[in-house]
Amino acid sequence: MISRASAKFVRISPRKTRLVADTIRGKAIDEAQAVLMHLDKRATIFVQEVLNSAVANTKNNPDISASDLYISKITVDGGPVFKRYRAGSMGRAMMIKHRTSHILIELDLTKKAMKEMEAKAQQEVKAKKPKAKAVRQGTGAKLKKKDSKVNKLTTGKRGK
Numbered sequence: 222m223i224s225r226a227s228a229k230f231v232r233i234s235p236r237k238t239r240l241v242a243d244t245i246r247g248k249a250i251d252e253a254q255a256v257l258m259h260l261d262k263r264a265t266i267f268v269q270e271v272l273n274s275a276v277a278n279t280k281n282n283p284d285i286s287a288s289d290l291y292i293s294k295i296t297v298d299g300g301p302v303f304k305r306y307r308a309g310s311m312g313r314a315m316m317i318k319h320r321t322s323h324i325l326i327e328l329d330l331t332k333k334a335m336k337e338m339e340a341k342a343q344q345e346v347k348a349k350k351p352k353a354k355a356v357r358q359g360t361g362a363k364l365k366k367k368d369s370k371v372n373k374l375t376t377g378k379r380g381k
Contacts, residue, residue, distance in 0.1 A: 222293065223285060225327040226275035230300050231267050235322040238264040238297045242324070249331070250276060250290045267324060268295075275326045284341075289334035294327040 231238070241264040245253040250272070257269045272292075279285050300321035309315035330338065 222327045223282075223290065223329055224275050224278035225325065226271050226278055227323065227325040228267060228271045228274075229323045231322045231324060232319070233264055233267060233322055234320040235297045235299045236320075237262070238267065238322045238324060241265050241268050242295045242297050245272075245292055246295050248292055250287050250292070250328070253292055267322075268326075271324050271326050275328050279328065284338065285330070285334075289330055290328045291331050292326060293329035294325070296325045298323045298325075 241257070241260060241262050244260065245256055245268070248256065253272060254269070257265045257272070276287050276290070279287070279290065300323050302321070303319035305317045305319065306314045307317055
């Protein structure tokens with residue numbers, strides 16, 4: 222996950238919003254924005270705002286461009302329900318439920334962009350890596366320990 226954005230308590234039914242979310246799930250950012258521009262649904266306004274917010278959240282990293290991103294996760298969950306009453310037939314009161322939605326969008330890098338970034342990172346590590354210095358093999362204390370192990374093996378005595 223590169224970035225995420227959410228909108229909570231959006232005043233539209235989750236069922237209607239999921240129709241829009243399903244059309245752009247897994248698509249590239251440019252493609253998803255084009256689809257949202259041409260969909261004739263009220264929920265596209267809210268989904269587009271969250272998508273633009275998620276893209277804006279990636280601006281902190283200059284190595285990532287919007288064309289390298291895709292929608293890795295989009296969920297629409299139900300929020301609280303506002304209950305209202307109106308007059309019904311035969312003197313009854315009928316409940317009206319005004320549903321709300323929580324929209325969450327997570328963006329991630331495409332596989333191609335991920336490979337390019339990993340290759341770039343490896344090149345930077347190789348460029349910064351200092352040359353290894355020759356290290357002396359063992360110190361006096363270590364040599365004594367090694368010698369005692371050798372003595373144990375050759376003489377058959379146990380370190381006495």
